[in-house]
Amino acid sequence: MFDLSTPAQAVEAKPVISRRQVIAGLVAAAAAPAFAHDNRREPLFKISLAQWSLHRTIWDERRIDHLDFAKVARTEFGIGAIEYVNSFFKDKATDAGYLAEMNARARDYEVKQLLIMVDGEGALGDADESKRMQAVDNHKRWVEAAKVLGCATIRVNAASSGSPEEQQDRAADGLHRLCAFASDFDINVIVENHGGLSSNGAWLAGVIKKVDLPNCGTLPDFGNFDLGGGRQYDRYKGVSELMPYAKAVSAKSHDFDASGNEIHTDYRRMMKIVVDAGYRGYVGIEYEGKKLDEYAGIRATKKLLEKVRRELSS
Numbered sequence: 063m064f065d066l067s068t069p070a071q072a073v074e075a076k077p078v079i080s081r082r083q084v085i086a087g088l089v090a091a092a093a094a095p096a097f098a099h100d101n102r103r104e105p106l107f108k109i110s111l112a113q114w115s116l117h118r119t120i121w122d123e124r125r126i127d128h129l130d131f132a133k134v135a136r137t138e139f140g141i142g143a144i145e146y147v148n149s150f151f152k153d154k155a156t157d158a159g160y161l162a163e164m165n166a167r168a169r170d171y172e173v174k175q176l177l178i179m180v181d182g183e184g185a186l187g188d189a190d191e192s193k194r195m196q197a198v199d200n201h202k203r204w205v206e207a208a209k210v211l212g213c214a215t216i217r218v219n220a221a222s223s224g225s226p227e228e229q230q231d232r233a234a235d236g237l238h239r240l241c242a243f244a245s246d247f248d249i250n251v252i253v254e255n256h257g258g259l260s261s262n263g264a265w266l267a268g269v270i271k272k273v274d275l276p277n278c279g280t281l282p283d284f285g286n287f288d289l290g291g292g293r294q295y296d297r298y299k300g301v302s303e304l305m306p307y308a309k310a311v312s313a314k315s316h317d318f319d320a321s322g323n324e325i326h327t328d329y330r331r332m333m334k335i336v337v338d339a340g341y342r343g344y345v346g347i348e349y350e351g352k353k354l355d356e357y358a359g360i361r362a363t364k365k366l367l368e369k370v371r372r373e374l375s376s
Contacts, residue, residue: 085206085247106337106375109367110143110176111135111360112312112348113150119356120150129167136171139360143174145310145346146213148204149181155203161210168211176344177215177310179254180204186236187222187229194232198239205244205251215250215309217281220260220269229259234272241275252309254281255300261287263300270307280307282336283348284327285314301332305339315363316351322366333370 116134119125126134128150135141154160168175183204184197201218208216220237222229233253241251253269255261270278282304287295317325336345345367349359 085209104342106371107311107333107342108143108344109141109364110145110174110344110346111139111141112145112179112346113147114179115347115349115360115363116356117147117150129163132164132168132171132173132175136173138357139364141347141364142172143176143344144168145176145217146178146211147181148178148183152182155207158210161207164211175211175213176346177213177217177252178204178208178211179217181219183218185221186218186240187220187233188236189223189228189232194236195239198236198243201240202243205240205247205249208249209247213249215252216244217252217254217310219256220253220266221258226259226265230265230269230272233269237269237273237278238275241273241278245275245277248277250277250279250309252279252281254283254312255286255295255304256283257286257288258290261289261295261300263287263295263303267303267307278307279309280304281310281312282308283312283314284332285316285350286312297327298331298335302335302339305336305341308336308339308341308343310343311336311341311345312348313345313363313367315347315349315359315366317353318351318362318366322362322369324363324366329366329370330373333367333374337374 113131116126120128132144135144151160180201183200184193186194186197188194188197204216220233222232224232237251237253244251253260253266255263255266259265266280270280282301284297284301287297287300289295314327315324319325323329347360347363347367349356349363351359354362
């Protein structure tokens with residue numbers, strides 16, 4: 063995916079360098095010194111920030127640039143782990159200099175880069191096999207970019223068409239091919255409940271079972287259970303079905319009451335499902351509300367997660 067072109071006269075004098083070797087070199091160059099060790103007890107779960115929480119701030123208001131995300135997470139919210147969305151740096155997946163700058167910014171603020179949410183690269187479950195294979199190829203550059211950034215994971219979608227059974231088979235096929243590629247880079251590929259059949263927890267869990275690879279999992283999102291046509295899948299049932307395969311969790315939030323509780327999702331009930339499943343990783347704040355501005359919405363979600371964590375820890 064990276065540009066490996068060299069002048070014609072130099073080709074015979076230099077050994078052929080594979081794409082994986084180039085990526086390995088970029089990863090080594092980006093390696094950051096370890097952050098200071100914290101001897102305090104590990105929290106029940108950790109809190110990260112999904113970049114989508116700031117999509118209006120970045121796109122509409124132009125208040126910050128994508129490259130400022132790590133700085134804002136740390137300095138504005140006291141959060142040291144972030145989740146990117148590829149839409150904010152769509153044309154930079156193979157830009158070694160740009161990725162190096164992202165690494166430098168994250169290192170400067172001691173922020174861990176966790177994952178890249180990948181959209182707009184084709185349907186991994188497309189009914190047309192050639193389009194499905196193209197979608198797999200399109201996602202590969204994000205696997206490589208994740209490796210360079212030190213991310214452990216990319217998040218993808220399981221869009222398809224046909225009967226539920228056909229869609230399950232097609233989505234599993236595309237995912238299996240992508241996961242097989244990603245395994246060579248030690249990158250996880252996880253699927254979010256993100257509309258259509260993927261918002262049916264049992265269906266999506268069935269897809270992951272069909273893929274049957276250790277680096278394939280789920281990203282349960284608290285709010286994305288819209289099946290279309292005015293139908294909603296039970297969010298608590300859905301998260302319960304997806305948690306056995308979870309490698310990340312998305313704490314979707316919209317609106318809060320006077321006591322600071324999210325009015326659409328019972329965070330205590332939901333986070334108990336997450337914790338009872340044995341999950342101890344990062345829970346990503348993904349604020350999508352409009353009543354509070356994005357900064358206030360992120361702070362409200364963080365405060366609620368911290369409160370629930372204290373309650374569950376006791």
